[in-house]
Amino acid sequence: MAPVRTRIAPSPTGNPHVGTAYTALFNVAFARQQGGQFVLRIEDTDRTRYDPDSEGLIFDTLRWLKLDWDEGPDVGGPFGPYRQSERTEIYREVAEQLVQKGAAYRCWCTPQRLERIRQEAMARKEPFQYDQFCLGKTEAERRRLPDCADRPVVRLLMPDEGTTVFTDLIRGEISFENRLIDDQVLLKSDGFPTYHLAAPVDDHLMRISHIIRGEDWISSTPKHIVLYDALGWEFPKLAHMSLLRNVDKSRISKRKNPWANLRWFREQGYLPEALVNFLALMGFSMPDGREVFGIDDIIAVFSFDRLSVTGPGFDLTKLDWLNGHYIRSLSVDQVVDRARPYLIAAGITTTDDVYLRRVLALEQERIHKLAEAPELTRFFFEDVTPDPKLLVAKGLDAARTAELLRAASDAFGAAGENATASELEERFRALAEQQGVTTGQLFGAIRVAITGTTKAPPLFDTAVTLGLERVLRRIDRAIAALEALAPPAATGPAPSSPPPGRG
RNA sequence: GGCGCAUUCGUCUAGCGGCCUAGGACACCGCCCUCUCAAGGCGGAGACCACGGGUUCGAAUCCCGUAUGCGCUACCA
Numbered sequence: 001m002a003p004v005r006t007r008i009a010p011s012p013t014g015n016p017h018v019g020t021a022y023t024a025l026f027n028v029a030f031a032r033q034q035g036g037q038f039v040l041r042i043e044d045t046d047r048t049r050y051d052p053d054s055e056g057l058i059f060d061t062l063r064w065l066k067l068d069w070d071e072g073p074d075v076g077g078p079f080g081p082y083r084q085s086e087r088t089e090i091y092r093e094v095a096e097q098l099v100q101k102g103a104a105y106r107c108w109c110t111p112q113r114l115e116r117i118r119q120e121a122m123a124r125k126e127p128f129q130y131d132q133f134c135l136g137k138t139e140a141e142r143r144r145l146p147d148c149a150d151r152p153v154v155r156l157l158m159p160d161e162g163t164t165v166f167t168d169l170i171r172g173e174i175s176f177e178n179r180l181i182d183d184q185v186l187l188k189s190d191g192f193p194t195y196h197l198a199a200p201v202d203d204h205l206m207r208i209s210h211i212i213r214g215e216d217w218i219s220s221t222p223k224h225i226v227l228y229d230a231l232g233w234e235f236p237k238l239a240h241m242s243l244l245r246n247v248d249k250s251r252i253s254k255r256k257n258p259w260a261n262l263r264w265f266r267e268q269g270y271l272p273e274a275l276v277n278f279l280a281l282m283g284f285s286m287p288d289g290r291e292v293f294g295i296d297d298i299i300a301v302f303s304f305d306r307l308s309v310t311g312p313g314f315d316l317t318k319l320d321w322l323n324g325h326y327i328r329s330l331s332v333d334q335v336v337d338r339a340r341p342y343l344i345a346a347g348i349t350t351t352d353d354v355y356l357r358r359v360l361a362l363e364q365e366r367i368h369k370l371a372e373a374p375e376l377t378r379f380f381f382e383d384v385t386p387d388p389k390l391l392v393a394k395g396l397d398a399a400r401t402a403e404l405l406r407a408a409s410d411a412f413g414a415a416g417e418n419a420t421a422s423e424l425e426e427r428f429r430a431l432a433e434q435q436g437v438t439t440g441q442l443f444g445a446i447r448v449a450i451t452g453t454t455k456a457p458p459l460f461d462t463a464v465t466l467g468l469e470r471v472l473r474r475i476d477r478a479i480a481a482l483e484a485l486a487p488p489a490a491t492g493p494a495p496s497s498p499p500p501g502r503g
Numbered sequence: 504g505g506c507g508c509a510u511u512c513g514u515c516u517a518g519c520g521g522c523c524u525a526g527g528a529c530a531c532c533g534c535c536c537u538c539u540c541a542a543g544g545c546g547g548a549g550a551c552c553a554c555g556g557g558u559u560c561g562a563a564u565c566c567c568g569u570a571u572g573c574g575c576u577a578c579c580a
Contacts, residue, residue, distance in 0.1 A: 009580090010580090011579080011580050013579085013580080043580065045579090045580085046579055046580065048579085049579065049580085107578090111577095111578075114577090114578085118577095122504085125504060125505095126504085126505085127504070127505045127506080127576070128505095128576075129576090149578095153578050155578095168508095171508070171509090174507075174508080175507095176506075176507075177506080180505075180506060180576095181506090181576095182576075185577080185578050186578095187578085188578040189578060190578075192578090194577090194578070194579080194580085195579075195580050196580095199580090214574090215507095215508065215509090215573085215574065216573090216574050216575070216580090217574090217575090217580090218507060218508065218574075218575075219506070219507055219508090219574070219575035219576075220575070240508085242508085242509080242573090243573070243574075245572090245573075247513085247514060248572095249571095249572055249573070250572085250573085251573075251574090278515095281515060281516080281528085281529095282515070282516095283515090283516090284516095285515090285516060285517065287517095289516090289517070289526085289527055289528085291515090291516090291527080291528050291529085292528095305519085308515095308516075309508075309509060309510095310509060310510070310511095310516090311508090311509070311510095311572080311573060311574090312514090312515060312516090313514060313515080314514090314515095315513090315514045315515065315529075315530085317514075317529060317530055318514070318515065318528080318529045318530080319529095320529090321528090321529055321530085322529085324541095324542090328542075363541095364542095365541060365542045365543095366540070366541050366542080367541095425538085428538090429538090432538095438538090439538050440538060440539080441538095442538080443538035443539075444538070444539065446538090447538075447539060447540095448539095453539090453540085454539055454540075455539060455540040455541080456539070456540065456541095457539095457540080457541080458537095458538075458539085458540095459538055459539080460538090
């Protein structure tokens with residue numbers, strides 16, 4: 001049996017689309033499972049939409065996801081070149097062959113004429129199809145007639161009767177009536193092929209055994225089959241994946257949905273393994289029901305009948321959970337490595353790796369996306385100016401809170417530089433009792449004083465990590481803030497007057 | 504409009520004629536843990552399997568129709 005070879009064939013027209021990774025994932029999984037090869041081919045035949053930066057972005061993001069290819073433009077391979085713009089000669093030859101065999105014909109109709117007959121068909125409420133005006137005419141004959149372009153296109157001649165049937169590995173049998181299918185342009189007047197020539201030709205020449213692609217190609221499959229038949233080629237096996245949708249089932253658009261761009265996931269701080277896992281969950285399920293798994297697990301059990309046919313809605317909340325799960329499963333050192341670029345980008349540029357490591361150890365289970373790391377950890381690196389209103393615990397006033405903080409400051413001082421978190425906890429529990437306040441009130445005030453927030457890792461672990469110097473300095477600042485607070489002036493709501501003092 | 508593909512809890516899904524009074528995960532709610540936030544544990548609510556007809560002793564599972572969504576209908580891919 002011929003070796004299994006799959007491919008992903010993106011167009012370099014901007015930022016890589018999430019659907020590209022989605023489709024690539026299953027192409028890789030199946031090829032690996034079968035001991036075959038996975039090919040990356042760049043479909044750059046549309047010169048008007050070509051973006052020179054796009055190809056590099058495609059390489060980068062697919063590698064980021066560890067969806068590596070065995071053959072491609074940058075790694076070479078025995079069936080290259082792998083950029084369609086470098087293969088135009090091949091397509092022209094095949095087009096010529098098809099014309100010779102009578103399976104295709106040249107068409108000189110101008111875009112204006114095509115547009116006109118399209119409008120006429122619409123006016124008659126009939127489906128538009130090319131009227132085969134040029135079929136059977138020589139160039140000389142055609143030139144005597146109106147609406148004749150300088151350079152012809154080549155159109156595929158579709159049979160006007162019969163049915164084209166094919167078996168989809170995911171959906172079963174699908175059939176189309178040939179007479180309803182238009183004579184597709186294969187070779188454009190600029191000499192470049194359309195998808196409908198280039199992709200089938202390359203799939204054959206590159207020995208692709210299984211075409212796993214998006215369901216948007218189902219409708220054009222009969223054209224490709226007719227083309228293969230005309231050339232006497234054997235058609236690869238087919239599997240059409242459902243297209244990813246938004247939660248409301250609408251189409252994902254790059255304009256409206258940032259997650260259409262693969263790069264967005266990296267910017268947000270999603271781990272590639274989490275994204276791969278999430279994409280796999282969109283339509284694939286493990287036989288044992290596991291939901292957390294990697295590509296190796298997919299490879300172990302992959303089967304086309306485990307792919308669902310429904311277009312899945314893209315719900316980021318599950319991705320967030322998965323991502324948090326993966327972050328928690330990392331070692332602290334890995335978290336440091338992964339979070340560092342996001343911290344640096346946000347202006348947190350510590351060189352104290354020991355400290356950074358301790359900080360991230362505390363925040364690891366609180367990070368859902370790496371891009372959140374700077375906000376979660378900033379108070380470890382920069383002194384805070386706590387909001388006095390947050391400082392004052394329930395049931396206390398500013399003066400009493402300041403008093404508690406003074407006592408806390410003394411207690412930290414007495415505990416010294418080397419106190420452990422549990423030693424501190426014991427000491428401060430005693431302090432709360434002695435002061436006649438709850439631990440919640442005391443700890444809460446200290447927390448806001450030293451972290452600036454009510455949401456932080458356990459207080460004494462945080463204090464130990466911050467170090468005595470920072471803790472004492474911040475408590476002093478908090479006391480000062482409380483003292484600057486005007487005496488409780490009967491709580492005038494006064495929405496137009498912000499808190500006095502420090503802006 | 505024509506053609507094609509689809510339709511199970513809010514979301515992702517399990518299910519491939521009897522094991523389904525439909526299972527799991529995320530999200531949600533409650534409780535526990537607890538110095539806050541997380542994380543974790545336990546529990547709960549949530550799907551007349553789009554709707555209507557068949558086939559069958561028996562249907563979420565097979566067939567037909569309707570509705571809805573999505574795709575194609577370009578010298579885009």
